[in-house]
Structure formats: structure tokens, C-alpha cells
Amino acid sequence: MTSIPQIVVNDLQYHYPDGTIALKGVSLNIYRGEIVGIMGKNGAGKSTLIKTFNGLLKPTFGTVYVENNNISDTFTSYLSKKVGIVFQNPELQLFANTVEDEIKFSLKNLNLSKEAIDEKISETLKIFDLEKYRNRSPFNLSGGEKKRLAIASIMCRDPEIIVFDEPTIGQDASGITFIKQIIKENATSGKTVVIVTHDIEFTIDVIPRIILMADGLVVADGPTHKILSHDTILEMTSLTSPQLVKFSKSLTELGEKVPEDIFLVKQMVQYLSEFFKNESRKRKGGKP
Ligand SMILES: Nc1ncnc2c1ncn2[C@@H]1O[C@H](COP(=O)(O)OP(=O)(O)OP(=O)(O)O)[C@@H](O)[C@H]1O
Numbered sequence: 001m002t003s004i005p006q007i008v009v010n011d012l013q014y015h016y017p018d019g020t021i022a023l024k025g026v027s028l029n030i031y032r033g034e035i036v037g038i039m040g041k042n043g044a045g046k047s048t049l050i051k052t053f054n055g056l057l058k059p060t061f062g063t064v065y066v067e068n069n070n071i072s073d074t075f076t077s078y079l080s081k082k083v084g085i086v087f088q089n090p091e092l093q094l095f096a097n098t099v100e101d102e103i104k105f106s107l108k109n110l111n112l113s114k115e116a117i118d119e120k121i122s123e124t125l126k127i128f129d130l131e132k133y134r135n136r137s138p139f140n141l142s143g144g145e146k147k148r149l150a151i152a153s154i155m156c157r158d159p160e161i162i163v164f165d166e167p168t169i170g171q172d173a174s175g176i177t178f179i180k181q182i183i184k185e186n187a188t189s190g191k192t193v194v195i196v197t198h199d200i201e202f203t204i205d206v207i208p209r210i211i212l213m214a215d216g217l218v219v220a221d222g223p224t225h226k227i228l229s230h231d232t233i234l235e236m237t238s239l240t241s242p243q244l245v246k247f248s249k250s251l252t253e254l255g256e257k258v259p260e261d262i263f264l265v266k267q268m269v270q271y272l273s274e275f276f277k278n279e280s281r282k283r284k285g286g287k288p
């Protein structure tokens, strides 16, 4: 990681044509090789923010720089080579007649030879375990397979910055493991990965830094273990707070103050096993 930011967002405002002010003055830096999470409640402005990174949306006020290019006066075709965005709903991203054509189309305009394109298609289908569906319509894939194809069609272009909007929604355990692996491999090879997510367990596992948004603004930015507390999680996830956080809250209300940094079942198991050991010592008259 170098100390010169790769993405610099300065006092960014974005107003939709209907007058909705989705971003109200966002400033942040993202560095090469980082894995950064963007979290916050529905409507906080997360998706709007990431759409400025490849120039899909241009600032109403303020600036966004990607590798020293001011996106307001850089061609979207140039930015889309640098920044790949995998959107939440693959149905809206996929459109070709076959899986192979989906990848082929994505490789257009990269000035590759026919041989290089064929090679890249084969390599991509292999990495994403989609070879057997080469001639199938993307619409006849399962939800998890569609997601894999959507990720493949972005990654085959080899962007330096990869942005995922809600990558784990609708994925089973193996789908999530695959996405985690892709993210970790990319970061290790020096790519920058930005992930919009509500998935707390996933975040704790793969994302070291979180930018927390609320109502079109950044309200916190820092290491995951510092940003996530039970209160922020409950606030962010509102109705769908994880069972474990509810459980911790209930224990706290019963008088047993559970530390704020317990988010995973294995952490809770360890905490409770210590707790019961101490209780048993106390009962036997020993010191806790
Ligand atoms: N095309 C649009 N036209 C007008 N307003 C929009 C449009 N897209 C989003 N908005 C509004 O902008 C605000 C931010 O939306 P955005 O989609 O960026 O939120 P988000 O943080 O990604 O939410 P979620 O977690 O639900 O995906 C919301 O108030 C939303 O209603």
C-alpha cells in the first residue's frame, strides 16, 4: 500500500434529476491494494457513491479523482477499464445470448488480438467454473451461477479497482466462500477492492476498514473492529439485526455486560465458556 490515495473523493454531492440529494458532501480516500467496506442503512447513498468511481454518475458538486484523473472530465470508456463494478442484481448486468458471448463482449474495446480474446475467455470460464455452460443462455443459470458470470465478466477485463455492490446477497455458503476467495486473491495481487455490504459476518472476515454512511454523508471511517459496535450494527441493520447481537443485548439487559466486540458465534462460545468456568469457580468458593 502506498501513501498516495488511488481514489480521492472531496466534498462530493450528487443530486438526482428528480431533486433527491443522495450525497451531501462526502470526502474519503481509498488506497491501492486496500479492501474497504462501505456500510450503512438503505438509502444512505452507498450505491450512488460507487457509481461515481467509474464515471457512471458525475458529481453535481465536489470532485472524484481516480488515479489523478478528475472523473468529471475523463471519458467513461477510460474509467471503466480502470474500475469494474459488479452490481447487486446480475439480471441487470447480463444481456448476451450465451455465457461465452457475455465474456467476449466484455473484452471488446480492450485492443486485444482474437487469439488473446479466445485465451482470456477460456481462462475466465475455467477460473469461474463456467466452462460447462459456455453455450448456455445466462438467463438459464442459477442465481449463484449468474453472480459468478457477472463477476467473471468484470474481472476478465483486469480492472485495477473492483467494486462489489452487495456481493453476498442470495449466495449460499459455497457462493460466499468463492466470493471471499476472489476478493482476497485480488487484494493480494495489489488490486483495490471496494465492497458495499450489510453482511456483518462477511465484513468481519474479509474487510479490515469500514466507511460508514448515513443520510448521504460519511459518519465514521476506520478499522472494522473500531467501527462495528452492537449499537452501530443494530442501527445499520435495523429490522434484520443478527441473532447474535440480539442475544448479546439480552444478556446485557439481564445484567451480564457482554463485550461490544463479540460478533461471531465462535467468539460468543469462547466468551461463554470463560464465563461458566468463572461461575463454577465462584460457586466452589474459589477466586474468579
Ligand atoms: N435514480 C434515482 N432517482 C432518484 N433518487 C434516487 C435514484 N436512485 C437512488 N435514489 C435515492 O438516493 C438515495 C440514495 O440511494 P442509494 O441507492 O445510493 O442508497 P444505498 O445506500 O445504496 O441503499 P441500499 O442499501 O438500499 O442499496 C435514496 O434516497 C434513494 O431513494
Ligand SMILES: [Mg+2]
Pocket: 046, 047, 048, 165
Ligand atoms: Mg445500494
